[in-house]
Amino acid sequence: MRKIYGKKWIVVVLIFMSMFLFMVSCAKKQVQSTDTIDADKARLEADRLAEQERARLAEEERLRKEREAREMAEREATGSAQHAFINVDVLFAFDSSELSSEAQEILGNKVTYLNEHSDIAVVIEGHCDERGTTEYNLALGDRRAAKVKRYLVDKGISASRMQTVSYGEERPLDASKGEDAYEKNRRAHFVIK
Amino acid sequence: MKKTYTFLRIFSATLCIWLVIIANGFAQFRNEIRFDEPSARKIPLAVPNFHIVSEKSEDIDLTKNLSQLTEETLNFTGFFKILDHGAFLEEPAKIGIDKTNITFKNWTIIGAELLITGGIVMDSEFLEMELRLFDTVKAEMLIGKRYKGPKSGYREMIRRFCSEIVFFLTGKPGIFQSKIVFVSTIPNQQKRVKEIFICDFDGYAPKQLTSDKNIIISPSLSYDAKWLAYTSYKKGKPDIYIMNILEKRGSIIDIQGTNISPAWVPNRFELAASLSYENDTEIYLLTGDGKIIKRLTKSWDIDVSPSFAPDGKQMAFLSRRSGSPQLYVMNLETEEVRRITFDGKYNTSPCWSPVGDKIIYSGMKDNSLDIYMTDTKGTPPIQLTHNAGDNESPSFSPDGSMIVFSSSREGSSKIYVMNANGTDQRCLLAMPGEQSDPEWSPLLKE
Structure with a gap:
C-alpha cells in the first residue's frame, strides 16, 4: 500500500515538474521569438543602408570617372596642342x-x-x-x-x-x-x- | 700637342746636323717641277735600301723602314715617280753609297733620273744617318747630309732630308714641316660629339686637341701655328674660341647670336669671322684676342667663310647677296667687292692659295659637291674631283702644291689629299668616326 502511495507522489511530482518545464520552455520560446524579429529588422535596416551606401559609392565612382574622363580629355587637348607645338616643325x-x-x-x-x-x-x-x-x-x-x-x-x-x-x-x-x-x-x- | 712641341724642342737641341756638302746649282730640275699644271711630269726616283753598319736584326729592320719612309715621304708630294725595287740592277746597301761605288748607268738604264743612297750607323740609343741625292744622268751628287740624334728622331731626320730635296728642286721649302687640323666625330658617345684633331702633313700621329665633349667645328691655325680658333657649342650656341695651343689659354667670342667661321689673317695676330649680333651673319675683322676691329661686309644676306690672300690685302668669302651662295673677293683697303664665281647656284668654302692668286672651293653641280679651282683674274674654274661622292672644305698646302679636303666617296666622310692639279687623290688617314673640315697649317717654324 505504502508502495503505491509512494508511486503516486512521484507521478504528481513528475507532472508538476513537466508542467513547470513546459511553462519554462514556453516562456523561453517567447523571448527567443522577440529577438529574431529585432534582428531581422536590423538586418533589413542594415541592408537598406548598405544599399544606399552602395548607390552613393556607385554615384561617386561614376562622377569620379566622369571627372577623370573630362580631365583626361582636357589634358589630352592641352597635351596634343603642346605635342604639336613641339613636334610639328x-x-x-x-x-x-x-x-x-x-x-x-x-x-x-x-x-x-x-x-x-x-x-x-x-x-x-x-x-x-x-x-x-x-x-x-x-x-x-x-x-x-x-x-x-x-x-x-x-x-x-x-x-x-x-x-x-x-x-x-x-x-x-x-x-x-x-x-x-x-x-x-x-x-x-x-x-x- | 704640348708633348709634340716639347719633343721638338728637345729634339732640336740634341740633334746635331752637319752640312757635309752644299750642292752646286742644278737648275734644270727647278724648271721641271710645275705642280699646278696637270701635264706636270713626275721625276723618276730610285731609293734602294740604305746601307747599315750593325749586326742586330732590329736595326736592320729599322733601316729598311728608313728607305721606305724616304720613298713614302717624297712620293706624298706628287713630284716623283718612285721606281720599283724589282727593277734595280745593283744594291748600294751592299756595295757602298759613295759616288765611286755607284755605277750610274745601272740606274739610268732603268729610267731613274734621281737616286738616293743612305748609310746608317746605330748604337743602342743614337742614330747617325748619311743621306745623298744623285743626278744619275750627270753622275753628280746634288745633296749630301748627315744627321745624328736619338733613335726615335728618325722620322724627323728623313723629313729634313726630303725638305732639302724639295727645296733644291723647287726653290720652296715644301710641306714636310706642316700639319693638318681637322674635325672628327667621337663614336660611341651618348650625344653627337665632334672634336678637333691635328696630324702631320702625311696623316701620321693624329692627336686630339680639344675635349669639350660637344660639337666643335671650323678649326683654323694662326700663321705661326701657335693659336687655334674654332667654333664650339660648349655654351649651348655657336661661339668662337681662340686657344693658345701650348699654353692652353685664350679668349671666347660669345656675344649674342651665331659666332662662326674664324680665319686668321696671314702674318698678323688678327682674324676674320662671321657674327650675327647686328644682322644676319656678316664678316668682321677681329683682334687675336677676340675684340671687334671693324665690320667688313655689308649685305642683307649671309656673308661667311673668309679666306685671305697671302699678303692679307684681299679676302675671298662666300656671300648670298645675289640670292645664291657665290664667292666674292674684297679689297680690304678700298672695300671694293667683286664676284668671282658664276657657274652653278652653290659655290662655297673658298680657300686662297698661300702662294698665289688661285682660289679653290666646293661647288654643287647636278646635286653633287666637287672641288673646283679658279683665280681672281676670271679664269674659268677647273673641276678637280669627279663622280666621287660629295667633296668639301678644300684647303691648300703651305706651298700651294697640294689640296686637303673631305669626301664621302666611300660612304662616311673622310679626309683626302690630292695634288693641286687634281691627280693622286687618296685617303689621308684611317680613324674611327667621320672626319671633316680639314685645314692645312702654315709651315711650322722650329
Whole structure:
C-alpha cells in the first residue's frame, strides 16, 4: 500500500515538474521569438543602408570617372596642342629660308599656342640638311630661325619670349641619307624653355 | 700637342746636323717641277735600301723602314715617280753609297733620273744617318747630309732630308714641316660629339686637341701655328674660341647670336669671322684676342667663310647677296667687292692659295659637291674631283702644291689629299668616326 502511495507522489511530482518545464520552455520560446524579429529588422535596416551606401559609392565612382574622363580629355587637348607645338616643325626648301604657305600655316598654330600660353618662352632652332658646307649651313640655320622669329614678332608675339640658335647640319632629325631625310632635317624646331 | 712641341724642342737641341756638302746649282730640275699644271711630269726616283753598319736584326729592320719612309715621304708630294725595287740592277746597301761605288748607268738604264743612297750607323740609343741625292744622268751628287740624334728622331731626320730635296728642286721649302687640323666625330658617345684633331702633313700621329665633349667645328691655325680658333657649342650656341695651343689659354667670342667661321689673317695676330649680333651673319675683322676691329661686309644676306690672300690685302668669302651662295673677293683697303664665281647656284668654302692668286672651293653641280679651282683674274674654274661622292672644305698646302679636303666617296666622310692639279687623290688617314673640315697649317717654324 505504502508502495503505491509512494508511486503516486512521484507521478504528481513528475507532472508538476513537466508542467513547470513546459511553462519554462514556453516562456523561453517567447523571448527567443522577440529577438529574431529585432534582428531581422536590423538586418533589413542594415541592408537598406548598405544599399544606399552602395548607390552613393556607385554615384561617386561614376562622377569620379566622369571627372577623370573630362580631365583626361582636357589634358589630352592641352597635351596634343603642346605635342604639336613641339613636334610639328617648320620646313624649308634646299638652300632657302623662305616661309612657304604651309610653313606660315604651321606658324599660325604656333602663334595661337603662344597666345594661349603667355607664360612660356621658347628657343627656335634653325637646322639644315647635311648637304653643303658646314659654315654656310650654320649661317643658313641662323637665317631660318631668325626668319621664323621675325614672322612671329610680326604676328604680335613678344621678341623677349623667343631666342634663336642655329645648329646648321650638326643635329639632323633623321641621320640617314636621301631626300626624305634631308626634307625633315631642313627645319625650324621649337623648344619650350 | 704640348708633348709634340716639347719633343721638338728637345729634339732640336740634341740633334746635331752637319752640312757635309752644299750642292752646286742644278737648275734644270727647278724648271721641271710645275705642280699646278696637270701635264706636270713626275721625276723618276730610285731609293734602294740604305746601307747599315750593325749586326742586330732590329736595326736592320729599322733601316729598311728608313728607305721606305724616304720613298713614302717624297712620293706624298706628287713630284716623283718612285721606281720599283724589282727593277734595280745593283744594291748600294751592299756595295757602298759613295759616288765611286755607284755605277750610274745601272740606274739610268732603268729610267731613274734621281737616286738616293743612305748609310746608317746605330748604337743602342743614337742614330747617325748619311743621306745623298744623285743626278744619275750627270753622275753628280746634288745633296749630301748627315744627321745624328736619338733613335726615335728618325722620322724627323728623313723629313729634313726630303725638305732639302724639295727645296733644291723647287726653290720652296715644301710641306714636310706642316700639319693638318681637322674635325672628327667621337663614336660611341651618348650625344653627337665632334672634336678637333691635328696630324702631320702625311696623316701620321693624329692627336686630339680639344675635349669639350660637344660639337666643335671650323678649326683654323694662326700663321705661326701657335693659336687655334674654332667654333664650339660648349655654351649651348655657336661661339668662337681662340686657344693658345701650348699654353692652353685664350679668349671666347660669345656675344649674342651665331659666332662662326674664324680665319686668321696671314702674318698678323688678327682674324676674320662671321657674327650675327647686328644682322644676319656678316664678316668682321677681329683682334687675336677676340675684340671687334671693324665690320667688313655689308649685305642683307649671309656673308661667311673668309679666306685671305697671302699678303692679307684681299679676302675671298662666300656671300648670298645675289640670292645664291657665290664667292666674292674684297679689297680690304678700298672695300671694293667683286664676284668671282658664276657657274652653278652653290659655290662655297673658298680657300686662297698661300702662294698665289688661285682660289679653290666646293661647288654643287647636278646635286653633287666637287672641288673646283679658279683665280681672281676670271679664269674659268677647273673641276678637280669627279663622280666621287660629295667633296668639301678644300684647303691648300703651305706651298700651294697640294689640296686637303673631305669626301664621302666611300660612304662616311673622310679626309683626302690630292695634288693641286687634281691627280693622286687618296685617303689621308684611317680613324674611327667621320672626319671633316680639314685645314692645312702654315709651315711650322722650329
